[in-house]
Amino acid sequence: MTSPQNIAAWLPGVGKQLEVGPADTPVPDNNELLVEVKAVAVQPAEYKIQEGVLPFPLKYPTIIGLSFSGVVVNVGSAVTRFKIGDRIVTNSAGTIRNDSRFGGYQRYALTTQELTAKIGDVPFEQAAAVSNLYGAASALFLHLGLEKPSGPPTPKRDGKVLIWGASSSFGAYATQLAAEAGYTVVGVASARNAELVRSFGAAHFVDRNSATVSDELIALGPFKAVLAAADAAPDQVVLGRVLSAHGGGSFLSTMGLRPGVTLPVGVEGKFAQYVDDYLDPKNKDSTEWLWWDYLEQALQERKLRVVPVTRIGGLEKVQEAWNLLHKGAVSGERLVITPGLE
Template sequence: MSEMHNTAAWLPAVGAKLELRPAPISEPGRDELLIQTEAVAVQPAEYKIQDGVLPFPLTYPTIIGLCFAGRVVKTGPGVTRFQIGDRVVTNSAGTLRNDARFGALQQYALSTQQLTAKIGDASFEKSATLASNLYGAISALLLHLKLDRPGSVPDSQNKSKKILIWGASSSFGAAAVQIAASAGYSVVGVASGSNAALVKSLGASEFVDRTDDSATEALIALGPYHAVLAAADSAKDQGTIGIVLAAQGVARFCLLWV
């Protein structure tokens, strides 16, 4: 690795600006990959971490960034799924690890084979973006809302459970619609009327135009909801969501905080 040089966007402290400067090239450990980054999906949560809005317990200076795509340049012991030269996308979980070696905002970053997938000839940029959206949607639906995972044979009882997804035509919301529908849930998608066909094609069984004057009444009539996800919403939208939640009683609710 002596012939290669690494540069990273270091975050020196909470509230500080990123500083572009050298970083060591890390040796991959067991089940780990060293990846030359080609595209990084920068998430809103990352500038909030930088500003201190999201108080992650990080050791500074650090390198943030989760989802990125690139080429495998070295593999650690136990790696069986990847070889040097593979084009891949990954979620390194660097911020959650509090480990700058896994931060995406550098030329050479570590990740694990468990959180990495081959992308073939697909675009690095599109792959990184997709990984970011899937990470957020799966985290919201499975970890926070406690929904079932998609499977080849979804639980038939899920069909009677309605999942309301606000902002269903956004990149985050579109991924959430597909995941929830694949797990057998009945999805009610909310977006602008021009995106009705798109949302229905993703697997939503019902659609409500968020700009319609009767949207609140329509959503209440379609309930009750097993879970509600606000994937993309304005301050006005949040008022409507609050009215729907109040009318329906208890429901699992998750707001996209990033």
């Protein structure tokens, strides 16, 4: 059998521009799937790896891209849950594995069955856009200690959850998960995304650019959990002020405490690497719940409201997509790359 021809967007090294070129077609090992990649969700962490802001110890040249959807074209001998022809969405954890074969920005990529969900007839672009739900679930349920959704009827749980950056893809899914779990969500984003954030299930909306944002949040608190899903240094200063007004506490940030930010006494900014959670055997039950139970059902029953998706193009457009994210030119939408449609 002749291996299909592969092509990839290669990252030659830190600070270097992407180069599109040939790649070997991977062969799946025992627990692995070979996927014909149909859509890759572009993430801010990717351009930060390129710039060296996120110092992953990667062997270059490499292929990154974590969250993608596609069709299974080959399976390893120990794979029991998937078969050739299945339409799936996955997180390959490629940067954690330091293995370019698992990078999503190529036509054929490897992944594992543990971090994969079937998508039925959901469009590939939409499925890929939901694939970073894993980060929101990990943040809320493993790191912030909230209860997971338990199915209808939705329970009413004590405590408010503050999500800063609720119109980002990360924040959007965190908002939906927290609301579905029964918590009262306070969403913070730019005013132009107010209705979008409310549509995700936020009970209260606060404009991040308002001159009274601190006072409004202090009045709505205290908070059972605080997640900074998309935040800059000035945002963290506001979060510090709000938490301090309620006696202290901590917030979880996707980037950790920003350089130059000094928080009040009794307030802490924390960071977590969410992909690691799903590779840890002690979290096996949470991993299977998310990928094989919740995500499959939520996708196929159209339960999740997807952040608007914009297809920017094929592999030759990955660098352009990263540049747009770096410039802050993307808001309230998710950029998607489609490797097979150049």
